[in-house]
Amino acid sequence: MCDIAGVLNNGRLVELVLARDIIGLRPLFFAHTGAGFAFASERRALEAMGYPHPIELDPRTLLRYNITEDRVRFTKRDFFSVVPEITDAKAEIKAKLLTLLRASISELIPRRSGEKFAVLFSGGLDSTLIAYLCKEIMTVRDFECYTVAVEEPGMKEAEDLSYAKRIAEDLGLSLKIRKLNIEEVESYLREVIPVIDDTGGVKISVAVPLYAACEMAKEAGIKTVLYGLGAEDLFAGYEQYKRVKKEDLNRACLSGLSRMHERDLYRDYMIAKAHGISLLAPFLATDLVEYAMRIPAIHKLCDDRNKAKAVATDKLILREIARDLGLEEAASRKKRAVQYGANVVKAIEKLAKRKGYRYTRDYLRTFYKSRDIKLGCLFSSGKDSAYALWLMQNASYQVECLINIKSRNPESFMFHTPAVELVTLQAAAMGLPLITKETEGEKEKELEDLRAAFRDAKAIHGIEGVISGVLWSKYQKERIERIAGEENLKVFSPLWHINQETELRLVVSLFEVIFTGIAAYGLDRSWLGRRITVADVDRLVELSQKKVKINIAGEGGEFESLVLDGPPSLFKKKQKLVIVESEIVEEDANTARLLVKKADLISRE
Structure with missing residues (x-):
């Protein structure tokens, strides 16, 4: 694909x-x-x-x-749209959805005679619908349902296991069960974490039962496995959607779908690939997604959000379809994430406690030694340090704090100077502690201030390495590495020798960036204080190819940048930086600074 x-x-x-x-x-x-x-x-x-x-x-x-x-x-590229909203009667919407889901399943199941496939089965709404329709479509029963759950003395039977057994028996499904004890969960953690390249607790706790189920399929010689991923974003099944205004619900669902490749799909792909399995999601068929995103919110979430907690108020249209098919128990079951429904979270918490860890995240990192290192990020408020930080977090490195050097020398060769006072607000939006040191900006002496900042970060946050956003400047890289090395800190420079134009294009697509300083022929005050776009990058490319060349990444001091907002995975507090009051000070036609007099954080929502 x-x-x-x-x-x-x-x-x-x-x-x-x-x-x-x-x-x-x-x-x-x-x-x-x-x-x-x-x-x-x-x-x-x-x-x-x-x-x-x-x-x-x-x-x-x-x-x-x-x-x-x-x-x-x-x-x-154009993504799916939430308009025009579907105006058909509910009965017609249900019929159309069921037709689309049947068609998707028919397209995905193996066609070769005698080739078996499997369905990941929790006894929940989505997997029960898929299993029921598979049985309806197939003339002979040549598929199996797989349920994985943790069973340990002192734990109640996993909810997924209870539902799966009852519903499979009622529907006459062939159910295969794998029960894991707590030691087996730990054994799976050793295998799973390196495979998915991640140490996030949620991803791992979902990955363990998926890994075990794919293992079951491989042992049975099965190559194709169907599962229910996608329904939560299409039909507002996640808890977060219950806090969204009805008129904004489909846009929120669309936003959730747009992040699925980061949140779920890479993990699932890597696990399936490790077992030679084709893992397929019927709910993610293009025509089904296209249709579901335009179904009115009233058919997804109950208007009365204050109903009794025991009553399922989400995915209403799917629940009605299930009831129409006679699947009352699955239709009435409340959403239960697999990591909880299969008792995996409880098992990991027990393991962490048994090993003496206060937090499960610290325990999980021990299974991925190359990521088991606490980092601080040398952060200037600009595009390169923000992008470097985002790349390292995306690669599952643990970032403990931001480190900012505030130079009083605007001509510093080492440190970014415009708008660095705004780092405090950026750190708050990211939910990260901030270590700040001031320096006079005198050549070489400013390195001792950097050393002091590194020492503070080690003492307060226990960092073992630092992230640098340096691109091509040997001058900066060598000095950072020298001071860090003397303090026994590793240095990670994820942008080192990246193509500079490519980096800038990626940055403006991911972050809301403005310029706070310009000092190059071809640039003027019109570049300051407004969002930098792809069209601006094209203009910079043109300038870089003229006789008086500029460095397109700004590493020669041609411009300084400020990041106002970025990916939700980085700006975790759902806030963005806004400039409330500012002034442009010009030295000449091609040299100017944006002086920020007042700034604040506002909610994205």
Whole structure:
């Protein structure tokens, strides 16, 4: 589901075009550095090729790589829409949805005679619908249902297991069960965490039963497994959607769907691939998604959100379809995430406590030694440090704090100076502690202030390494590495030797960035204080190719940047920075600064 096309000129390949399926069912990573351009379906493949920090291509972005010019360009692709809202009667909507789901399942199940497949089965609404329709579609019973749950003395029977057994018996489904004890859960953690390249507690607790189920399929010689991923975002099944205004519900669901490739799909793909399994999600068929996103909110969430807690108030239209099919127990069951329904979270908490860990996150990191390191991020408030921080967090590194050096010397070769006072607000929006040191900005002496900041971060937050956003400046990189090395800190520079134009294009697509200082021919005050766009990057490229060249990444001091907002995974507090009052001070036509007099954080919602 990744498309790769080539453009020929006189029989010679001159351009590569890369695109994923629009939801992101299959991953695609790329790297563009001084060493060249490369892409692969797995992050680790590029790492093995000498590209230590590959970038995941957003499913809603088309990448064009011009081989002759060694340039990458990105084009935004249209995603699904929530308009026009469907105005059909509810009975017609139910009939259409059921038709689409049947068609999706029919398309996904194996066609070869005698080839078995499996359904991941929790006894919940989504998996029961899939299993029921599979049985209805198949003329003979040639599929199995798999349930995985933790069973340990002192624990109640897993809710998923109880429901799965009862409903499978009622429907005459072939149910295979794998019960895990707590020691087996720990054994799975050793296998799962390196496979999914992640140490996040939620992802891991979902991954363990999925891994065990795929293992069951492999042992049975089954190659195709169906599961219910997607229904929660299509029909407002997650708890977060209950806090959204009815008129905004479908847009919120669309936003959730747009993040599924980061939240769920890469994890699931890697687990399935490790077992040679094709893991398929019937709810994510394109035409079904297209239709479901336009179903009125009234058919997804109950208007009376204050109903008794025992009553399921989400995914209403799916629940009605299930009832129409006679699946009353599954239709009435409240949403229960697999990590809780299968008792996996309880097992991990017990294991962490048994090993002497206060927090499960610290216990889980011990299974991924290369990520089991506490980091501080050398943070300037600008684009490069923000992007470096985001890349490292996305790669499952644990960032404990931001480290900011506030230089009184606007000509400092080491440290960014405009608007650094706003780092406090950025740190608050990210939910990260901040270590700040002031320096006079005198050459070399400012390194001792950097050393003091590193020592504070070690003493207060226990950091063992630092993240740097340096791109090509040997001057900065060597000095940071020298001071860090003397303080026994590792240095991670995920942007080192990245193609500068590509980096800037990625930054403006991910972050809301403004310029706070300019000092280069071709730039003027009109560049300050407004969001930098792809069109601006194109203009900078033109300027970089003229006689009086500028560094397109701004590493020569051509401009300074400020990040106002970015991905929710980084700006965790759902807040963004806004400039309330500012003034532009000009030295000449091509040199100016934005003086921020007042700034604040506002809610994104």
